[in-house]
Amino acid sequence: MSNLPPLTTETIWAILNEEIDDATVNNLVWYYLGYRFEESSNKWNNSAVSPEWSSEYPEPPDFIENRPPTVKLTRSIPQEYKQILKEKLGFKGYKIGEFGPRQTRRATMANWLLSYMEQNQ
DSSP: OTTOOOSSHHHHHHHHTTOSOHHHHHHHHHHHHTOEEETTTTEEEOTTSOHHHHTTOSSOOOTTTOHHHHHHHHHTSOGGGTTHHHHHHOOOOOOTTSOOHHHHHHHHHHHHHHHHHHHTO
């Protein structure tokens, strides 16, 4: 996963503006959750993943395609970071009629990644 973009506010904006593909966004979240793909065994290593994630998702979930892991991701954001996209980046959200579940899930992933950045500076 060495081809991942750096975790910066520019990357967060690129996620929100759909300038980064869904697979890369998933890979970013997986990486910061602790999932590592081992080429040699062609399997996921979840030894660095917290038990609340690894027990339910031994392999990383597709956050774009599946609502339940995105709900879990939302719930894992500490309360003080729930509005971080708006507070830190000035993100105003998407306009009614111009977004669907995919954009909402990408925004959740961006929010989680930004909260991760803030907590791990």
